[in-house]
Amino acid sequence: MNIVQVKEVKKTYIQGKVEVYALRGVSLDIKKGGFAALAGPSGSGKTTLLNIIGGLDLPDSGDVAVDGSSFSGMSQADLAKMRLNKIGFVFQAYNLIPVLSAVENVEFVMLLQGLDKVERRQRAKDVLDDVGLEGKYDRRPAELSGGQQQRVAVARAIVSNPSIVLADEPTANLDSKTGNGLLEMMKEMNEKKSVTFIFSTHDDMVMDYARRLVQIRDGEIADDIVK
């Protein structure tokens, strides 16, 4: 079953007076339970594609559907609700709300979903345990290392069992050992809890973890390998 369907998506930016073709017609299906990497050099369109899949941005043409619901015609409020319930995000850095502790950051999503406090707290702690942060619940982001912060971000992204987690270069700000550790953990979540991940990277080491490797060049899919 395809949890994400991307059809003929195009996106153009105007930079000064020049038109930049960020996506030139991308079509892509991601299966439930997948662990896919978007690979490509800087400027190839990875972030643009992930933002569009996540409903943060809208394509100029083409269509995206997550878990069967198409984005076209959705209002900003609909998109927000969609992101809340079906999509998890991990960004390259500064993912967390600085004034909230690790556990509060993870809880926040469930708070927005209207879950009650006891359940929220318990699930948040469980997920933090899963990503290897037991005992660090009450640390603020500033008191955590970069790798730990990204783990909190992953925990927050997966805590409400979304259809898909989108991670845009999650390891780019980490040293390779920490980065590999993060990917190991993500893969474990994928295998144990069947969380679907799409992550972007331009690092060959990171690509090795993927079970599917989608190569992007100049806003187009250049290669798509299922390993």
Added chain:
Amino acid sequence: MPIDITMAWRNIWRNPRRTLLTVAAIGFASTALVFMLSFQFGVYDTMINSSVNIHAGHLQIQAKGYKEKMAMRYAVADPVRMGNLLNGIDDVKSYTYRAEGFSMLSSSDRTYGVLVTGIDPDKEKQVSTIKSLVRKGEYLSSSNAYEALVGSLLAANLKVGIGDEITILGQAKDGSVAASVVTVKGIFTSGIDEFDRSTVQIPLKTFQEVYSMDGAVHRVVVVCKSLKSVSMVKAALAEDISGIDEKYELKVFDWMEIMPGLLQSIQMDLISGFIMYIILVIVVAFSILNTFLMAVFERTREFGVLMAIGAEPGRIMKLLLIESITMTSIGIFLGMALGSVFSLYFQKHGIDFTGASEIMNQMGISGLMYPKLTLLSLFTGPMAVLFITSVAALYPALKVKSLRPVEAISYN
């Protein structure tokens, strides 16, 4: 505690210095507003009281037309009847009768045209403070002697002292010539120059005889138990006298109508005060606007993350508004507390205005002045600050509302 409030509180203290400065600005403005308004109200009370107490009273009954033309014939024919009415009104503290006539006043050296006033010494001293302001000689003793109480500046102008004679020459109520000679019994200084330059008082009986008043007076001057009861007494009195059939219809005037100049100078002062206050409030508004715009710029990425995980902009806006309201409230609360403390302190101990300017003296401002903390002076300024800072905080909050998630997330 709800997470929004926890977040707001922690966010407020993310940049303690900026927060403290903003709170201090709001607090300072509120303190200043409470104190300055209390001070103004205190000064107005003093101004009103000193004018009321020296001469004008809170209310006056006059024949219709007298206030405008001040002609002898517009008189209250039966003052005793008025006195009986006034005895029956609870909030009336005291009252007196006066009759007046423009006359030539001559000493052996000089001649001046002034308004001669006939007063009932016994009643007058319950209404007016002049008795206590006599600096030389004595207050008028009986109501039918040929003696005069003279303002110090007028005495100087006429070059008269205690025991000197003054010749009065005017026109009586019946149109005949009114002429008499009185002896200077006392000289007073009220501190209000205009009054000290133009006042000469003689006993009422003497006046009525000299000016052929036939028992009539021009003003029945009433002092109420407090400034607050004035409008009530006025209404009661107006009703009481409406049925009385005298030659000239009788009217009641309050101090604002009797001394329009006083009311005007209070209004002028209030307006110039308000202009200053508005400037102060606007400065504070800009300071909070700056604080929140900075916060929004600095935290745009964070808002982007919040939106990415599914928070709607309205939620973020609410968060920002809680932050601004919390900050503003702390400042306003501190300001009201400090402003009250200052006002109450000086309300007890007074602020020394001895040696204040001539103009202030003329308005009755001299010596110790006392602020007067009222609900109005406590709340007006701070509520204006609250209102304007809320409006100022709304702008950055609305900016967040129109923020697009991608723009926010890629903002740096």
